[in-house]
Amino acid sequence: MMHYDDILKNIIGELGTHQKICFFLLGISTVPVMLIIMSPVFLFPPVDTWCKYPDSNELRQHMCINNSTGNCDELVKNLMIPKEKKVAGCETQLKNEQCHRYNISFDYVSYYPEANIYSYINQTGKIECDHGWEYDRSQYKSTVTGQFDLVCDRFYLNALASSIFMLGFLVGSLVSGYVLDRFGRMKGFMLTNGGVIIFGIIEAFSPNYVVFVVVRFFLAMCTIGRYISSFVLGE
Template identity: 40%
Template sequence: CHAFAQVFLAAKTDHWCYVPELEKYEDECNLNNSVTFCQDIIKNQSIPSVKSSSQCGSGLVYSNCERYENLSYSMKTMKCNHGWKYDRSQYRSTVFQEFDLVCDRYYLGALSSSAYMAGLFIGSVGFGALSDKIGRLPALMLSALCMAIPGTACAFSPNIQAYSIFRVFVGASHMGMFMVSFVLATELVGPSKRMFVGAVREYYFAFGYMLLALLAYFIRYWWILQLCLSLPATIYLLYWWIIPESPRWLISMGKHDKAVAIIRKCAEVNKVTVPTCVYEELAEMAGDVKETHAGSYLDLLRLPNMRKKSLKLFYIWFTISLVYYGLSLNTSNLGGNDYLNAFVSGAVEVPAYTLSIFLPESPFGRRWSLALVLILAGVSCIFTLITPV
């Protein structure tokens, strides 16, 4: 939900200069006419027309950033000096409206989106290393707190700067929860089940995307929507008593006794018998503690073969993220219903994740499967350029 909440939290709406001198006339007009009709009358008297900057139109539209300097005697224009009025027919309140992210302040809207992406970067580096140091479960709990507290603070931000700072923490928590839970889930199963578990958990990312569209449809005030997305993260704190720590991590840290206890509990819950030799081997490992080398990001670039593969994967992941978030964060620009666009964008991921379970094990293998879907995505994006409107 948080990944694409900005689509609705900071939705851009039509806006024009607020002219207090005409407010009483608009109120009188609204008594006998529709709001849209009265707004058009007021705009015609106070707002100059400019050429449309939209690629889909070349006619005249009302200016968003200028008004007539003198309503009675002059056609000279000036910048909005009393703020703006917004079209609230669809969105009752957005960050865009709350902090006047229009005209000379337009770039600040992009800043809050960039802040979230910066948080993703910080979270991917920080929580990954942290989970290796303090454990998967503690890192997951810290991610939950980082989502709940700064996420809630976002709803009460006094200005766009504070909102953007809190979004950095929310972005970091998003990546922390996403990545740490992925590692924990795959480490709790055997090698034959890792791909299945890794793919199935992605369904819930798609479900969250669809849930966001439904919540945004019924909640038209941005700060209420932000609270509804952030407060439930506190439920994750209950996982401390539900989800076990990764036995693999415990073994790597030399905490064999705790790993054995978790393995016994898992065997009891799943009604299976663990061979005695497993426990004997762990006991031997506990008695023969060896100093292990702590891996680092530099290990991915140290050897020529690993460096070549890592750089390729870095580029692939960079490209996927750029295109994926670029498309998803612009669903409101597709035209039509914003909520339906977002819901469909989440829904189409379900068959994609299903395909990812079986395609790598097909005759194509992993490399060709990856290449084929990336080529398909690239060709599809190119065809959108020549698709008739």
């Protein structure tokens, strides 16, 4: 009795050089797919965030003159930004609050001694960030969170962007089957491959959050379409 593998061997032959080259090239083409799927790790990393405070340059100059410490930025930040306890692994650490700063101005800092400053802070309390946010750029120079200020009451937009991206995967999985059957595997592969390149470039220059998530949706559609087409071609 002839087995199915023997029938295929008689019809298409052994795995030859042509098949190996095609398989290798198709395998390489799926690498960007994995990079795009893993991109949220670098697009939305957790970074230390704190409120911008008014007269920041004047505060730095004043604190540098009147204090011997060399780290003026850290000194001013500790003065203007309250701390909160956060759990990090098995220990609790003091982190900068993201959504509040002390209600204190440069005028008061420049004319009153340090002891009175802290007494004034305890009396006036905290206010919400009214001048935007600063981001720790020691590890990540630029993130989506920092570019579009997705913090505090906009923090949920980080997860929403990832959800819309996965929705694009779902829609792309449904649509790509029809596209591949309608236009052919190779044409579908080239079409989705071009879509990944185009939407990937547009994503990098997104001017606002809405454009970013819309482009990510279509990027996800093309990404899963390219993966499915390359998988079918590899068979």
